[in-house]
Amino acid sequence: MPLRHKLSTASDWIQAGWPFLLTVAGGGLFFGHAIVASIESTPHPALVYIIFGALVVALLSAWLVLFQLHRDERLAHLWEKLSVDEFAASEPAVPRGSPFRDAYALLAQQDARASEDGRRELERRLHAGERAFGERLSLPGFIAGGLVGLGLVGTFIGLLGALNELAQLFSGMTGGGSDPAAMLGGMMAKLQAPMKSMGTAFIASLYGLLGSLLLGVTLVAVQKIRLRVTNHVHDVLIDAFDRARRGAPTLPRLPQESEAEHARWQAVLRAIEGLQDMHHRQLAAAMAPLVRVESALECLVGIAAQALDQTPAWLDQGAQLREQIAQLRSLEESTARAVLHALQSQQQSAHRLVELATLTHEADRTAASERDLRDAALQQSLQGCRDAFEDVSGRLRTLLLNTSIPVRA
Numbered sequence: 001m002p003l004r005h006k007l008s009t010a011s012d013w014i015q016a017g018w019p020f021l022l023t024v025a026g027g028g029l030f031f032g033h034a035i036v037a038s039i040e041s042t043p044h045p046a047l048v049y050i051i052f053g054a055l056v057v058a059l060l061s062a063w064l065v066l067f068q069l070h071r072d073e074r075l076a077h078l079w080e081k082l083s084v085d086e087f088a089a090s091e092p093a094v095p096r097g098s099p100f101r102d103a104y105a106l107l108a109q110q111d112a113r114a115s116e117d118g119r120r121e122l123e124r125r126l127h128a129g130e131r132a133f134g135e136r137l138s139l140p141g142f143i144a145g146g147l148v149g150l151g152l153v154g155t156f157i158g159l160l161g162a163l164n165e166l167a168q169l170f171s172g173m174t175g176g177g178s179d180p181a182a183m184l185g186g187m188m189a190k191l192q193a194p195m196k197s198m199g200t201a202f203i204a205s206l207y208g209l210l211g212s213l214l215l216g217v218t219l220v221a222v223q224k225i226r227l228r229v230t231n232h233v234h235d236v237l238i239d240a241f242d243r244a245r246r247g248a249p250t251l252p253r254l255p256q257e258s259e260a261e262h263a264r265w266q267a268v269l270r271a272i273e274g275l276q277d278m279h280h281r282q283l284a285a286a287m288a289p290l291v292r293v294e295s296a297l298e299c300l301v302g303i304a305a306q307a308l309d310q311t312p313a314w315l316d317q318g319a320q321l322r323e324q325i326a327q328l329r330s331l332e333e334s335t336a337r338a339v340l341h342a343l344q345s346q347q348q349s350a351h352r353l354v355e356l357a358t359l360t361h362e363a364d365r366t367a368a369s370e371r372d373l374r375d376a377a378l379q380q381s382l383q384g385c386r387d388a389f390e391d392v393s394g395r396l397r398t399l400l401l402n403t404s405i406p407v408r409a
């Protein structure tokens with residue numbers, strides 16, 4: 001294999017593989033722990049694994065098409081160097097999975113190369129092979145658009161989970177409690193579940209969009225390589241068909257023609273064919289720059305046509321994504337307002353409970369002080385009664401002593 005062809009193959013693989021390899025290497029090196037933590041923290045990690053699996057399947061499909069393109073390119077280089085007589089012997093070496101197998105089989109048939117219908121049939125088979133390569137890239141293209149849809153599915157799943165958790169949280173707040181601090185702490189602990197569900201929504205959208213971008217860049221590189229390889233195979237097989245038709249035609253011998261005259265005319269015919277071949281080679285050498293320019297223009301036209309074909313889908317996806325982002329923002333704002341309102345209500349309830357407890361404590365202190373005053377007053381009145389009773393009893397005793405009857409002698 002020539003060095004130029006090896007370098008071209010290596011360049012193609014680098015173009016088709018660097019987005020994925022650079023993203024994986026950079027993400028694993030700088031954000032490995034964050035990626036693992038984001039997957040572990042989400043309540044639905046299976047959705048993230050599905051996105052990663054679909055991305056890997058699409059990339060392997062695109063790289064398989066690239067491998068088949070390089071195989072057909074090597075086969076075209078081989079047939080470019082073959083002589084016309086070696087076509088039939090080299091036809092069994094064409095791989096069964098090659099989309100151009102039918103074109104090689106037609107070129108190996110000697111009777112098919114003798115008419116213009118054979119050329120038209122060869123053109124038809126070559127176009128069928130080019131379409132077959134395009135159809136093999138339809139699955140990765142579908143997955144590239146489906147990754148965004150999977151991200152949106154994860155967004156809705158996460159938001160539904162967050163709304164469910166918020167509904168359970170609000171329903172649990174209606175029961176009330178004796179300790180406001182414990183209620184507030186329990187509510188803050190329960191708010192972690194809705195936040196994790198909303199994390200699932202944004203993580204799935206992030207990985208789906210990133211995978212779609214990576215796959216889109218890879219498909220653009222593979223499409224460019226497909227156009228180059230199919231154009232090269234087309235030119236090689238058409239040139240081989242023309243060489244086979246020019247082949248070695250026999251000049252019929254006339255009845256009155258001698259052997260020497262027939263040999264002389266055969267030599268003249270071979271000389272004319274040699275001049276014709278030299279003219280074709282010179283013309284091909286002169287047309288080579290124009291052919292390369294035309295091939296580059298065809299590649300650009302194909303890429304532009306593909307971009308124009310995909311532009312409405314991208315615009316629709318962008319509009320849908322903007323609508324979903326707007327809905328997410330409105331839902332996030334409404335959720336934040338609801339949570340803020342709940343927190344404010346809980347805080348007001350806590351303040352009211354604290355004020356009620358303060359008033360109750362002050363009322364208890366006032367009642368205790370009044371009770372102490374009443375007890376002191378009662379005790380003082382009892383002491384006064386006791387002192388008065390003792391005074392009265394003393395006076396009565398004195399009076400009785402003074403008025404007692406004298407004792408007889």
